[in-house]
Amino acid sequence: MFEIRDFKTKIGNFNLGEIDLRISEGEIFSVCGKSSSGKSVFISSLSGAIKNPSGDFFFKSSCINNELKNFISSNETIPSKDESLTVKEFFYLSRRKIKGKLSFFNEEDKSLISELSSNFGLKKYISDKIQNIPHSAKNLLFTAAKISQSKKILLLDAPEALLDPLSLKILSRELIKYSKKSNIIIMANNDPNFSICTADSIAIMNEGKIIKQGDSSIFSNDSIKDFFDTEGVIGINIESGKKYIRFF
Numbered sequence: 001m002f003e004i005r006d007f008k009t010k011i012g013n014f015n016l017g018e019i020d021l022r023i024s025e026g027e028i029f030s031v032c033g034k035s036s037s038g039k040s041v042f043i044s045s046l047s048g049a050i051k052n053p054s055g056d057f058f059f060k061s062s063c064i065n066n067e068l069k070n071f072i073s074s075n076e077t078i079p080s081k082d083e084s085l086t087v088k089e090f091f092y093l094s095r096r097k098i099k100g101k102l103s104f105f106n107e108e109d110k111s112l113i114s115e116l117s118s119n120f121g122l123k124k125y126i127s128d129k130i131q132n133i134p135h136s137a138k139n140l141l142f143t144a145a146k147i148s149q150s151k152k153i154l155l156l157d158a159p160e161a162l163l164d165p166l167s168l169k170i171l172s173r174e175l176i177k178y179s180k181k182s183n184i185i186i187m188a189n190n191d192p193n194f195s196i197c198t199a200d201s202i203a204i205m206n207e208g209k210i211i212k213q214g215d216s217s218i219f220s221n222d223s224i225k226d227f228f229d230t231e232g233v234i235g236i237n238i239e240s241g242k243k244y245i246r247f248f
Contacts, residue, residue: 007055
């Protein structure tokens with residue numbers, strides 16, 4: 001169990017207010033809401049990208065305030081999304097913050113990166129520069145690279161953005177697979193359909209506060225649509241077109 005107690009931060013005039021959450025191992029937790037609702041601020045604050053939030057963090061009942069970065073995936077190890085790198089180089093530099101020869105990496109690193117590139121459909125791009133691969137492949141790469149950090153808690157901000165239907169299916173499948181290894185995924189989402197199809201639980205954020213949360217199965221078109229900027233795909237399965245049916 002990962003617990004967040006009395007978590008808050010302030011950026012300019014925006015206040016992210018007193019958030020308390022309990023997220024189980026193996027759970028995918030989606031934070032949803034309209035633009036400027038605070039969901040991305042929440043993810044950035046947890047990751048350390050926004051400094052000096054207040055609050056307490058517990059994992060399995062032990063306080064981890066001073067060790068939080070050891071549990072949570074961080075953008076700091078992603079090499080600034082440098083598109084002059086090849087997919088293979090990007091994976092390796094994300095896995096280990098080492099600026100040097102690829103031979104510095106051991107067989108475990110190579111095996112994990114080979115597995116992730118295959119599972120995310122990136123194998124055919126492995127020697128290509130990032131600037132030359134499709135947008136969907138780039139976004140899948142950025143998520144796969146964060147998974148390669150092998151942290152207990154994976155943080156993602158709109159991982160579904162700009163993905164085509166096949167890539168959305170791959171992403172959802174791989175996130176569910178990663179969570180089943182007793183890992184926790186906390187993500188901010190702009191697509192309600194992706195949240196309903198992928199997450200175990202959903203929280204709706206508005207003006208920096210969580211105003212509704214629960215199991216993803218309780219959310220319906222009527223209960224969730226007013227808290228998103230987009231309409232029309234809410235509750236529609238991205239593969240079959242049917243309402244609220246997971247595709248795995």
